[in-house]
Structure formats: C-alpha cells, structure tokens
Amino acid sequence: MSDLALIMALPNESKGLFEQAGIQVHYSGIGKVNAAFKAFEVIQKTGCKTLLNLGSAGSSQFDAHALVEVSTFVQRDMDVSPLGFAVGVTPMDDDHPAEIHLEAYFPHLEKGICGTGDSFETGIPKVPCDFVDMEGYAIAKVCKKLGVRLISVKYITDGANDTAHLDWEENLLLGAQKLLKLYQTVK
Structure with missing residues (x-):
C-alpha cells in the first residue's frame, strides 16, 4: 500500500528486522500520550x-x-466510576465511544x-478484553478523529x-520475525 504508514511502540518490538528489510517504522514510545502524539505526527507528515x-x-x-488482529480497542485504565461512569468510558466524550471497532x-x-492502559498489566483488567497493550487505543482514537483507517495486529509475548x-x-x-512476515503480505 503506497498510502500506508507503519507504527510500533519500541525498536525492541522490531529488533531491527524491518529496517534491514528497507521498511520505514515510526516508533511512538511507551504509553497512550506518546502513541497519540506520534500517530498524529505520522498521519500529518506522511498523509497516509x-x-x-x-x-x-x-x-x-x-x-x-x-x-491476533485487533477487532476492538478499549481503555482498561480509564476509571471515573466514582462520578457514575462505567470503567473504560471517557466522560463527556460523546463523539467517540468507549469501544473503537476496527475493520478486519x-x-x-x-x-x-x-485493552490499552498506561501500565504493564499482570492481572485481570477492570474492562473485559482478550489481551492488553499500552498504546493501541490512543492510536485508534487519533485515527478515528482524523478519518484514517487503522489495522492493528499484536504478537502475544x-x-x-x-x-x-x-x-x-x-x-x-x-x-518481530512473525510480524515482518505478516507485513510482507500487506497489499
């Protein structure tokens, strides 16, 4: 895809294999704030x-x-329940639902x-989810706001x-080896 940009959290996740194959990777850093900023920057700079x-x-x-391909992102650490909101819901954000669904x-x-959160999860998240990361929901929200398609695949480590x-x-x-092989099938 000529209108495609690739974003990963850390160089540790690519182990340099993507760069060795001549593939440009944009690294966000860890966490939702870093991921949101980098996703916005990549979309603005590349026009993807x-x-x-x-x-x-x-x-x-x-x-x-x-x-595993992500079908839906949720925020596992958004908790404003003392004010009457369900865990995972961002208050007063009517334009963007708590669940962000992606096209397969x-x-x-x-x-x-x-389930995305700013913690390295080692237990059962408060919001029902099948797996956990630290950046995906933020990237998905930026993509939704800017009208950019997001495809997300996670390797279960x-x-x-x-x-x-x-x-x-x-x-x-x-x-990294499995993700590179998958990337090479993207058209």
Missing part, C-alpha cells in the same frame, strides 16, 4: 490513508506466539479485544501474569 500498528501484547486468553484486514488471523516481564523480553525476536 492507512496506519498499520504492529506490536506486542500480553494475554491470558490467546496462546503465546499467536498473531487479515481473514486468517484470530480476532480479539485489546506473554500471559499478562507475574512472569510477563520475563516472557515479553524473551519472545520479542520471534514476534
């Missing part, structure tokens, strides 16, 4: 019509080493709900449990 977000995620629902692109991949930090690091190279 589609933003492809590849990266890692933890899951107790999907097997480690699986590639890869028919052969399993689909799931990704860990079980989002008490060994997640060890499993994440150990599984990044295999994840």
